[in-house]
Amino acid sequence: MTANVTVIGGGVAGLAAAITAAEAGVGVDLYEAHGSLGGRGRATSAPYIAHEGPHVFYADLAHWTWLADRDLVGALGRPSVRDLRFGFVRDGRLRSAPPAALVRMMLPGRPRTAPVDRTFQDWATEQYGEEAARAAARAVAVVTYDADTGRLSAAFVWELFRRVFAPKAPTVRWVVGGWQAVVGRMEARARELGVRVHLESRVPELPQDRPVVVATELAAARRLLGDDSLSWESGHVVLLDVAVRSDRRDRFIAFDLDGGGFHESYSMQDPTVAPAGESLFQLDMPVRAGESLPQARARLESLADLTVPGWRERTTWSRTATAKGRTGALDLPGTTWRDRPAVDRGDGVFLAGDMVAAPGMRGEISLFSGIAAGEGVAAKAGAAHGRAPSRRPWRNTRARHTLDGRHT
DSSP states (O other), X not given: OOOEEEEEOOBHHHHXXXXXXXXXXXXXXXXXXXXXXXXXXXXXXXXXXXXXXXXXXXXXXXXHHHHHHTTOSOOEEOOOGGGOOEEEEETTEEESSOOHHHHHTTSTTOOSOOOTTSBHHHHHXXXXXXXXXXXXXXXXXXXXXXXXXXXXXXXXXXXXHHHHSOSSSOXXXXXXTHHHHHHHHHHHHHHHTTOEEETTOOOOSOOSSSOEEEOSOHHHHHHHHTOTTOOOOOOEEEEEEEEEEOOTTOOSEEEETTTOOEEEESSSSOGGGSOTTEEEEEEEEEOOTTOOHHHHHHHHHHHHHHHSTTHHHHEEEEEEEEEESOSOOOOOTTOOGGGSOOSEEETTEEEOSTTSSOSSSTHHHHHHXXXXXXXXXXXXXXXXXXXXXXXXXXXOTTSOBXXXXXXX
């Protein structure tokens, strides 16, 4: 008789857990409260395909190998050379080059690691000067969604900076269709493996007769498990997705070094996400402490004025959003990803998502924790046939890893 496990939550983490457990030979029931799978990996419907956050992937960690090995990545997009127009907002002006102080932080010979127990602002100021530290913190806000990234652990922020600004071998990948396309392939893989998917199905309490993965937002997991310790630091951001009639003045990517905002095209590297003759962008702006949402949105629109000139008159479609406490884990000084809520909660209960104890950033944390949770429930269920669970993807006996699991 096949052992069975339950996965609650059909986002990226839940799908990774379901696939991993099913590959190990156990039966899986996957419950999703909404009418479709994907969680925050879902996108809007065509003709404007926009995501809830940046839709890029980084290919320097083992999560990418896990996806590629299962043919879950698909085709990759690339902007044309003429569209590769970058921008850096400094002192209210859009410039084509970053400040020299920031460039120095990108050069070979920079430190490989930074201390866990110091703030990034203090450590980076000591290493490169206050101007460079402030600019770097605001540039990295693209992945922290935090208006004061400099207050976070130096080790955490420096590793993100090294990954985002890797001039020798950039690891950014743009999957055609974004995370939604990958989610669709993950769903197909799960169903192919026999995972039983239950849509529009809320689970009010944990099953008592089988191992379970709770792959929901951390706040929902806290309620479901009745565990008030399930909390962690996260960001607060306002977002704008906007489609406009194309114009050669529009920037591909821009970093707001004044306010921590970010601008990126969706369509220059992937024309399938917008109608012909139109360009689709996402802009985000982290909300400052004590700042109202209208004030944050005003700063966001000011960024759009610089990076998409005349966007209000050219807009064909747009939407706004706010995300607070659900933008991926952030590590304060004295903490690392290992200090976050553990994946293995004991008694056959496992936790997965982008706010738990796994390396990487945002969706990568979801994938890593989902894989680990899937291995955990499979082992707990006593699966003795099928594909054996693999070693946790951030552990490798043949290669040393940095804090976030990167092969070195």
